[in-house]
Amino acid sequence: MTEPAPAAGASSTGDAPPPVDENGVPLTKNALKKLQKDKEKAEKKAAAAAKELAIRQQKAAADAADVSKEDYGELPLIGSKDFKPTNTPRVDLSNIADFEDKEVTFRCWVENARVQSAKLAFLNLRQGLNTVQAVVAASEKLSKQMVKFSGSVSTESTIVVTGEIKRVKEQIKSASIKDFEVHIKRLFVEVKADSPMPLQVEDAERPLPSDGVGDEEEPQQTEAGARPLVSLNVRLNNRTLDLRAKINHSIFVIKSGVCALFQEFLSQKGFTLIHTPKILGAASEGGANVFELKYFDRPAYLAQSPQFYKQMLIASRFQKVMEIGPVFRAENSNTARHLTEFTGLDLEMEFQENYHEVMGVLEDLMLFIFKELKARYKKETDLVRSAYHVDEFKLPESGKVPRIPFTEGIKMLREAGEELGDYDDLSTPQEKHLGRLVLEKYGSDFYTLDQFPLAIRPAYTFPSPADPLLSNSYDMFMRGQEICSGAQRIHDAALLTKMMIAHDPPIDPMGAGTKDYVESFKYGCPPHGGGGFGLERIVQFWLGLPNIRMCSLFPRDPNRVVP
Incomplete structure (x- = not known):
């Protein structure tokens, strides 16, 4: 008897029929492969979800067992939530010795953080110019989770730390605070710093x-x-x-100190602090090297100096004036000691018989500033000089500042091999060379060069009675570089008019920028003189810095007007 043939699509071996789609059509090989891949993906996804759930459960269990969970973490931005005072006093690390074996709280930022092991992390923390080593060690009261979190805080993040101050047996080399470290008990990130920087x-x-x-x-x-x-x-x-950088903080602490000392000394001498305009309706002092700007519907100019206003105030019966303010010079000088905007320390004063009275005040002013910088700002000075090595600044005694006639300075340079004429202006290399010669001969890094050639000074400079080609003017130098230019000023309107017309190039005494200035001397003005210091140069040469831009927070030069 013959067996019936198998039905269409059925296996002759008794195997299960092949998979079909929703319409009963057998799936192709490609469709079968896709089906298999989808199955594998679903299985992997389910496994990953199960693993993630297990991790979350494990973390939740660990968090539940984290004895330090309330003692570390990231805080919400201050101001973003209702303020609730903690009444916890904050301390300054500069007084850290006062808190030995005591618990303190302080804000700082992270210079460096590293996990040493699962139970130990070290941080270098900074507050102002002070740095301190901090330790986070796991114990029954401090969890491994807190150790891990603390050691992973990004550099430059701002944090609030509570810890115990402990004296160390061996000095810590990596921090400015050598004899103490902080054993951290609580650590919260106030502001997290992005990385990389x-x-x-x-x-x-x-x-x-x-x-x-x-x-x-x-x-x-x-x-x-x-x-x-x-x-x-x-x-x-x-x-x-x-x-x-701590070095930069120190530079600007010292710069602030120079301003404070400038005012302190001159205030004791009876000087009045003034503030003169920096926007001028017309270019003054000959009109060269000025910045023009649009002032409503007409041009205006940024002040090159407060010179005219200082003198006009002397004519206004202010006997002694001083000012600290911005000075703008449109000089395309891309050197290590020039800026297009710098801070001027200016003074002007009436004198009794001779302009050397003014020089004496200026010299004593600078000696006071130098000596007080050494006394009051030694820490900052030493910190900067540890990176920029420079010889100690050598100072003369009061009344013994070397006053070198310009002609003698020329003679000293010639004897040292320089070639220059009797009335030539000194180049920067020649000024530095003269500074070395003065240091060798007089033992001083600070000195005055007196009686400059009239032709290289401003038109308002009083001519010298000793030589019509010289003037009653002077410059002051630190380490052979100019920091101050000053002179006796012409206080007679007729002589001033004559000298302005004869100046090279000539200056119109009745011009828009000079008329009020010249006429202020028509009604009687006492003899007077003064000087203007470049604040940034004083700081640069005191610290031995290679570039004046380091002494300006946001420097301006021919190529830089941002940030």
């Missing part, structure tokens, strides 16, 4: 590779294994980060 603050602590005048935009690599030297341009382009 365009400039590492620790790179800004290293000295510049050069004077920084060039156009380098990339870090300059040093020898193998060493960190790169970051150029000044890179630092200035990221100035907010650059200014965080």
